[in-house]
Amino acid sequence: MKSTGLRIYGKEDLRVEEFELPKIKDDEILATVVSDTMCMSSWKLAKEGEDHKKTPNDLKHNPALIGHEFAGTILKVGKKWQAKFTVGEDYVVQPNLARDDTPFVPGYSYPYIGGDATAIVIPNEVMELNCLIPFHGQAYYEGSLCEPLSCVIAAFDAQFHLIPHTYNHKMGIKKDGNLLLLGGTGPMGLLAIDYAIHADVKPKTLVVTDINQEKLDRAKKLYPSDEVKMIFVNVNNLSIEEQKKLLLNAVDNEGYDDVFSLISVSPIVTLAGELLRADGCLNQFAGPVNKDFKATLNFYDVHYNFTHVAGTSGGNAENEAKAAEIIATGKLNVAKVITHVLGLNAAAETTLNQPEIGGGKKLTYPTKKFDRIELAKVDPQTELGKILAKHDGLWSPEAEKWILKNKPDITE
Template sequence: MKTKAVRLYGKNDLRLEEFELPPIKEDEILAKVISDSLCMSSYKAAIQGSEHKRVPKNIDKNPVIIGHEFCGQIVEVGKKWQDKFKPGDKFTVQPALNLKDNPYAAPGYSFQYIGGDATYIIIPNEVMEQNCLLKYEGDAFFYGSLAEPMSCIIGAFHASYHTEPGKYIHRMGTLENGFMTILAGAGPMGLGAIDYAVHGPKPPKLLVVTDINQERLDRAASIYTQEDAKKHGVDLYYVNTANIDNVENYLLSFTDGRGFDDVFVFAPVRELVELADRILARDGCLNFFAGPSDPNFSALLNFYNVHYNSTHVVGTSGGNTDDMIEALDLMAKGVVNPAAMITHIGGLNCVAQTTLNLPKIPGGKKLIYTNIELDLVAIEDFKEKGKENPLFAELAKIVERNNGLWCKEAEDFLLENAKKI
């Protein structure tokens, strides 16, 4: 079985290649990848090469396939797993394997034959042994690709905690009917957090979302509206903090000076972290969601409030398998719709260049369909491109009917009509 895949050979060295996959072993599974969502974590791995904790030292001789937010269909199942999986099953993978002998090993970083940016892959025994090969019951493949980033959001909400006065017992999770703010929250992951906060199992009473980009805030407000949030018992506000003189006082005014129970920080900016600390209520939880690239990143924390007001800080990196199962279940039931994260689509041919330039490309998630050839294109550019290309003309009509969002109808049309790679 031949596959085409984007492989990492060293720092900034990504190559799209065709090569032969070996026959699967009795404890392995052959699968076809349909979609993969590109992640900043892959960018970090690509620029660091073998210096990255998850990337092997010998990639110059044994390159790894990148991509860890993928969804596809099983093609062939080795004897060991035939009682649990069968050809045709849709699947996604929880990349955080947490292996005892190598806790950093993960699909999309560490393996020669499994990664999201490929046409066909071999899923190794370790993935099934760790219960990290997850069946996907949804109808659109791209939702399966968004399960991993959604699981990161869900994991962060689960990791936050609160206590009762006089009781040193952690009640895990954000505070239901509490006051929540998401700082720098109009980016792709912030949109997912808004969705989960409003439509998830423990909605807050108040949710304030800040950003310094009005265009992103307007898009967020058009997708997750105040009217819909109100139906779920949430008072939702979007705030552009760029031109506010005293942001701290302005945000605290939403709580009548009480402060916020849950504060999420979605950008690794020192001033933002310190603002988050200052607007915490008693027993408030600061969740540092953003992943800094600087290992020495730090910010001031008010330890007077830690001692007397029981404020505290948590941080998470990724979600666990239970978080991913919850994400898949919520998407399959239509409770959350992370399609808002997606702003661009492309084919396997554009993965290398796109990954290496992710920080410079505006917008949200870049969704790749691995079996087609298509240069990266923004959804908002479909209509203009449609003047010369009927494929985009039809895609523009489809997404326009869906509030400007990527959807199953668009995915089906693209897979049927785009050029195969």
């Protein structure tokens, strides 16, 4: 069977091309990909090429399919997995296989599985590690966003706080505590806001910072809450000391129980540590590009005030399954993070220019051919514009159906 996909051959060398998929083995699954959302991790992958720890050494002769936030439909199931998976079933994949023997994962390392492709072969290890998960949502884009939400769930679950009068810890953010998201209006920050105000364990106060007032205003509009006190703070052009004073004032100088740093800037990470109250937990959520990234931590506070640090890189199969359930039930409207949609023909350029393009999640429909569309700029008089207007300008199952019906196939 032929597939068309976006493959990486080296640093900034991404190519959309047709290739032949091998016949599946008894322990493999053949599937279509209907949607894939982009992550800044794919931008880092494209920039680093073979220097990336998850890529094979010879990309020039062994290119890998990219894209790791994808959803689709199962086409054929090998004998080994026929009792667990069925033809026609929709699925999502947790790409973080968490294997001890290799860093290789879907969307970075394999020749025949990645989100930016029309069809893929899912290898045995994905099923063995419970990373192929049935999805029962309303639309494929919802399935794609299970992976980024799983990263948020993992990060929240990785927080830890002392059980009173012991040195044992209770996992998760502090219930009814103060939660701070530094640089929290990007797509991952928005998902974190959504999860924080809808999860079973909620903070008392949620403070979100950014340097862009427009993005802060959009976040405030998208995520109202009757249960959590929401504060959005513009720190543009403020010194670190000014930021510290402003953020402490926001919570009556109590400090923060949980701080998530969604940017990798040393002074900001140092500030995050200084904002912690006793037993506060700092989570370095953003993945640094620089392998020598460092920041100052006050070890007086570590010793006497029991402050501590956590960090996660991606989610796991359990987090993905939880995300799939939450999204499918409509508890979170993940469409709020999507700002652009595109066909596979525009995936290479968009991947390489994500920082310059800005906005939130870029949603790719790999079986389709059309240039990148910025949702906020769609003509409201067009058919797609009228659909967006019905859903307050947000992407929706109706919009997805329109794209899949009306845009040409990538192979045409």
